[in-house]
Amino acid sequence: MCDTCGCNVTDGNRHLIEGDGKLARTESGSEAISVLQGLLSENDRTAAHNREHFDRHRVLAVNLMSSPGSGKTRLLEETITLLGDSLRIAVIEGDLETENDAQRIRDKGVAAVQITTGTACHLDAHMVHEALHALTLDDIDVLFIENVGNLVCPASFDLGQHRNVTLLSVTEGDDKPAKYPVMFRASDLMLISKSDLLGVLDDFVPEKAERHLRELASTASVHTLSARSGDGMQRWLDWLRSEHAAAQTRAVNGETLRPAIQPDGQRMHAHEPTRQHHHDGHHHGHD
Amino acid sequence: MHELAVCQGLMTQVEQIARRENAEQVTRILLSIGPLSGVEAQLLADAYPIAAAGTVAEGAQLEIEQLPIRVKCLTCSEETEATANRLLCGACGDYRTRLLSGDELLLMSLELERRQHA
Structure with missing residues (x-):
């Protein structure tokens, strides 16, 4: 464990344990125990477990995040239609209430599991793990996890996904990345959605949205698209196909992938080797 | 929340x-x-x-x-302070930076x- 080997001492916290740093000092009366553990380590353990499931079954897992109403479900509906039989899709839907979104996906002939979080503003790794029990991973190429519509809380919880995709619709402000830096900084791909409305809106400039994203030190790609008109959809499908192909290569090599920007706790463990639990030939179990 | x-x-x-x-x-x-x-x-x-x-x-x-938020520039190698929505290098302004803390x-x-x- 990293608690003992010291590899989670980073540039940011080293001063605390060196010299007369706070953690080096033992105060009289009680005993100081150095911990240096991520606050979400329980969630992160389950997320790593989810990721092992995805890798073993060669599933690309994409966490889809945005504010409510930016068109996540509509994008998925069109994506399913356009992909046809070329990629097998399944969707985990996160909402506070209702089965509505899962039903929309099922109407497209695709497996969907609805998680209703009640009052919780985000999905966590445990909820996703429960939902995975309702899916047959061997029948899935790409699993979309449509997170609760919220630009704040979902960014803090690793679910086991390989990629974070964030939607920003043109009916929102083009400065959203500046207002919600934690969320947009975590994006591997930013989709500017509802581009068919750009003609009637005079206050959203896609280039400005991209500039705000770059100011977060993000090198993520930015695609502009409209699920309604079909504009830009091909580029999105190409991205999905190439990510899915990369996931197959990783599976062959026994590697895994995490989103580019990790919350602190996960980044510290990013160098840990992938568990080598599926190297005994090609395993296609149904667990 | x-x-x-x-x-x-x-x-x-x-x-x-x-x-x-x-x-x-x-x-x-x-x-x-x-x-x-x-x-x-x-x-x-x-x-x-x-x-x-x-x-x-x-x-x-x-x-x-x-x-504090600090970044290291991948272009000029300077380490500078930054803000949450402006993680650019404080020295050369490049956006290719790595977060230090x-x-x-x-x-x-x-x-x-x-x-x-x-």
């Missing part, structure tokens, strides 16, 4: 460590929470008494350390009183 969920995770960790260390009482908890962690330190501090009630850490002092979400240390052996 996910700070209560984060705080409950914290209490699970604290209780595990307290059990392992045979602690009677946890007296102080030190966290490191950066502005880019996605967790609001004040909200976490507000949620803390609720999550700690009835646990081994009830009444423990919660201290939250907040490190500011996204911590860590349980740094605990102070505790051990059970006396009979």
